[in-house]
Amino acid sequence: MTLETPIEYLSGIGAEQAKLIKKVLGISAVEDFLNFFPIRYLDKSKTYKISELGEDENLEVQLKGRITDLVEIGGGKAKRLSAKFHDETGTMDLVWFQYSQWMKTQIPQNKEIYIFGKVTLFNRSFSMAHPEFEPMENKEQETRLRPIYPSSEKLTKRGLHQKFFQNILRNICAEIPNLIHENLPDDLMKNLKLMSRQNAFLNIHFPKNLDYFNHAERRLKFEEAFFFQLSYGLKKKYHKSHSEGNPFPVVGDYFNNFYKNHLPFELTNAQKRVLKEIRSDLKKTIQMNRLLQGDVGSGKTMVALLSSLIALDNGFQSCIMAPTEILAQQHFNGISKLLENTDINVKLLTGSTKTSARKTIHEELLNGELSILVGTHALLEDSVQFKNLGLAIIDEQHRFGVEQRAKLWTKNKIPPHILVMTATPIPRTLAMSFYSDLDVSVIDEMPTGRKPIITAHRKERDKISVFRFAKDEIDKGRQIYFVYPLIEESETLDYKNLVEGFENISQFFENYNVTMLHGKMKPDEKENNMKYFASGKAQIMVATTVIEVGVDVPNASVMIIESAERFGLSQLHQLRGRVGRGAEQSYCILLTSDKMTNESRKRIKTMCETNDGFKISEVDMQLRGPGDILGTQQSGVVDFKKLDLATDGKIVKTSKEIVEQILEKDPKLEHPDNQKMRDFYLQQYKGKNKWGKIS
Numbered sequence: 075m076t077l078e079t080p081i082e083y084l085s086g087i088g089a090e091q092a093k094l095i096k097k098v099l100g101i102s103a104v105e106d107f108l109n110f111f112p113i114r115y116l117d118k119s120k121t122y123k124i125s126e127l128g129e130d131e132n133l134e135v136q137l138k139g140r141i142t143d144l145v146e147i148g149g150g151k152a153k154r155l156s157a158k159f160h161d162e163t164g165t166m167d168l169v170w171f172q173y174s175q176w177m178k179t180q181i182p183q184n185k186e187i188y189i190f191g192k193v194t195l196f197n198r199s200f201s202m203a204h205p206e207f208e209p210m211e212n213k214e215q216e217t218r219l220r221p222i223y224p225s226s227e228k229l230t231k232r233g234l235h236q237k238f239f240q241n242i243l244r245n246i247c248a249e250i251p252n253l254i255h256e257n258l259p260d261d262l263m264k265n266l267k268l269m270s271r272q273n274a275f276l277n278i279h280f281p282k283n284l285d286y287f288n289h290a291e292r293r294l295k296f297e298e299a300f301f302f303q304l305s306y307g308l309k310k311k312y313h314k315s316h317s318e319g320n321p322f323p324v325v326g327d328y329f330n331n332f333y334k335n336h337l338p339f340e341l342t343n344a345q346k347r348v349l350k351e352i353r354s355d356l357k358k359t360i361q362m363n364r365l366l367q368g369d370v371g372s373g374k375t376m377v378a379l380l381s382s383l384i385a386l387d388n389g390f391q392s393c394i395m396a397p398t399e400i401l402a403q404q405h406f407n408g409i410s411k412l413l414e415n416t417d418i419n420v421k422l423l424t425g426s427t428k429t430s431a432r433k434t435i436h437e438e439l440l441n442g443e444l445s446i447l448v449g450t451h452a453l454l455e456d457s458v459q460f461k462n463l464g465l466a467i468i469d470e471q472h473r474f475g476v477e478q479r480a481k482l483w484t485k486n487k488i489p490p491h492i493l494v495m496t497a498t499p500i501p502r503t504l505a506m507s508f509y510s511d512l513d514v515s516v517i518d519e520m521p522t523g524r525k526p527i528i529t530a531h532r533k534e535r536d537k538i539s540v541f542r543f544a545k546d547e548i549d550k551g552r553q554i555y556f557v558y559p560l561i562e563e564s565e566t567l568d569y570k571n572l573v574e575g576f577e578n579i580s581q582f583f584e585n586y587n588v589t590m591l592h593g594k595m596k597p598d599e600k601e602n603n604m605k606y607f608a609s610g611k612a613q614i615m616v617a618t619t620v621i622e623v624g625v626d627v628p629n630a631s632v633m634i635i636e637s638a639e640r641f642g643l644s645q646l647h648q649l650r651g652r653v654g655r656g657a658e659q660s661y662c663i664l665l666t667s668d669k670m671t672n673e674s675r676k677r678i679k680t681m682c683e684t685n686d687g688f689k690i691s692e693v694d695m696q697l698r699g700p701g702d703i704l705g706t707q708q709s710g711v712v713d714f715k716k717l718d719l720a721t722d723g724k725i726v727k728t729s730k731e732i733v734e735q736i737l738e739k740d741p742k743l744e745h746p747d748n749q750k751m752r753d754f755y756l757q758q759y760k761g762k763n764k765w766g767k768i769s
């Protein structure tokens with residue numbers, strides 16, 4: 075038997091069964107079976123008492139006692155069998171949702187027996203669904219936990235029960251000494267007290283006890299994290315030694331003049347630190363690929379501008395690309411204003427730029443008169459050619475694909491340095507894995523003088539008092555946002571809600587000006603309404619999530635979110651970031667109905683408790699899982715077998731540090747101590763990862 079042996083060659087599996095297993099479980103070779111992990115275990119080595127029970131997700135337990143009071147209850151689909159189970163320490167409920175009349179007669183009553191199953195806590199008492207049972211006299215003695223594998227009706231219907239899988243895996247596990255080889259260095263294993271690879275596979279399938287299971291699981295998680303980090307570490311090293319970049323050796327007049335004479339505020343320490351990190355990248359002859367993470371309002375735009383000035387001091391052009399027209403317009407307005415007393419030429423290019431203006435831009439880009447170009451993905455068009463693009467800044471990475479990022483590389487002979495800015499804080503473990511091909515800078519400090527936004531949860535029925543509060547704030551001179559959900563599945567219904575909301579609000583606030591913004595509007599209508607609000611002429615903006623990204627009206631200090639339970643956490647956080655931009659105390663009010671799922675309750679609670687985007691992103695990941703945070707296209711990247719980025723932060727961090735130490739000392743993995751690791755890596759990542767090649 076080898077890892078590659080097809081499963082139809084294993085004893086106990088016929089050709090038809092092999093086909094079915096392949097189809098349903100995707101298992102075709104011995105190696106796949108070894109990586110087919112149990113979802114929980116049955117502990118037959120120990121007989122539990124009802125008084126000792128707790129809820130352990132990994133375990134099914136064995137109990138000894140009597141079944142009584144067997145009755146059929148409910149009707150139709152809710153029909154089920156119910157019974158009591160007693161031992162000398164207590165009583166619990168048993169239930170069968172699907173059963174045949176024959177099965178009913180097989181359940182032994184008033185007789186001492188063993189039962190097995192997963193215990194759940196319901197209404198403060200324990201119960202067990204579909205227990206297996208065994209008369210006293212048949213009981214076999216087992217010394218290890220018995221694995222329960224993920225299965226499906228399709229398989230059990232065709233006779234592929236747990237016993238079947240347990241037998242196959244028992245046979246495979248007997249061959250582990252020939253199949254499994256260590257892939258981590260001895261020292262590392264010793265220092266981290268990791269179980270050997272062979273023992274880990276044996277104990278993940280047939281654990282000696284729960285303690286052994288925990289060690290086995292930890293070892294397998296570590297291994298997964300380790301080789302993932304190794305692959306990215308090698309990729310990064312490869313990239314750094316292969317991608318040429320234009321060095322920007324000087325900081326000159328453009329930067330210094332602006333810094334001394336036009337900077338409207340003192341930079342925060344975090345901004346200064348991040349600039350230093352960028353500056354040190356830009357000096358090198360290697361292309362910069364840096365991710366700048368900073369919460370909404372942390373001042374990323376200024377960092378972008380100052381970086382562009384360094385490019386300019388070295389004779390290079392820059393571009394800043396934003397995901398929406400509104401955002402590009404705002405960046406442009408902000409930057410033009412900051413540069414108004416300088417002679418630096420900055421222009422805006424979007425889909426709606428007029429042909430004549432576009433022509434000027436094209437010309438000035440080519441002759442080098444234009445220094446900074448702000449825009450949307452219109453910048454990516456082939457007709458946009460630069461004289462010498464040195465720095466490309468991308469705002470809000472989540473909305474641009476990696477391919478688009480790569481398209482910017484081609485805009486100059488030597489690719490421009492790349493700075494990706496994101497206001498969507500990503501949990502550390504996720505950033506460490508998913509972005510490990512980028513260097514990461516974090517602005518973790520807000521400009522001084524900002525008051526934290528006060529967030530409150532109110533029910534729909536309290537709306538009038540919320541409206542009154544809003545009125546008071548307007549009378550103090552503030553402006554208000556009302557946000558309505560707009561999600562694609564029910565777009566027409568949402569649209570109706572938005573329009574109705576707009577009418578209600580206009581009625582209640584009849585002496586004020588109310589304007590509206592949503593995705594179906596024409597660009598110039600959007601722009602007019604936005605201007606109407608930004609200029610202060612309208613006190614109230616009723617909008618969908620179009621305003622999520624980047625909108626900046628410092629005088630707006632109240633954000634009221636309708637049906638807040640329908641928004642995701644990161645979206646709520648982004649929306650809230652639209653207020654709290656000025657000196658005034660700001661408020662965010664989350665309106666919900668009475669009916670909420672536990673998950674939406676948790677989201678609302680988190681929002682009320684903290685303003686910290688990183689904390690919020692951690693909770694978001696606990697709730698949704700890492701794949702959903704990155705979006706479906708990218709979720710494959712974090713598709714681990716055992717490792718869970720939401721809960722295994724410590725393992726990710728340790729593995730990353732260790733991989734960095736190893737690659738620092740032995741970048742090509744040539745040292746004899748690292749041979750096992752190197753062989754395994756080459757075997758696993760063969761052809762999958764061109765950057766990760768150890769050359």
Ligand code: ADP
Pocket residue numbers: 339340341342345368369370371372373374375376497521522626655
């Ligand atoms: P981000 O893009 O990170 O969400 P912005 O760059 O739009 O944030 O900055 C938010 C606001 O804070 C802007 O009005 C900006 O002028 C201001 N700002 C940025 N840095 C500072 C600072 N160091 N001190 C005071 N205000 C700042």
Ligand code: MG
Pocket residue numbers: 374375497624
């Ligand atoms: Mg911004």
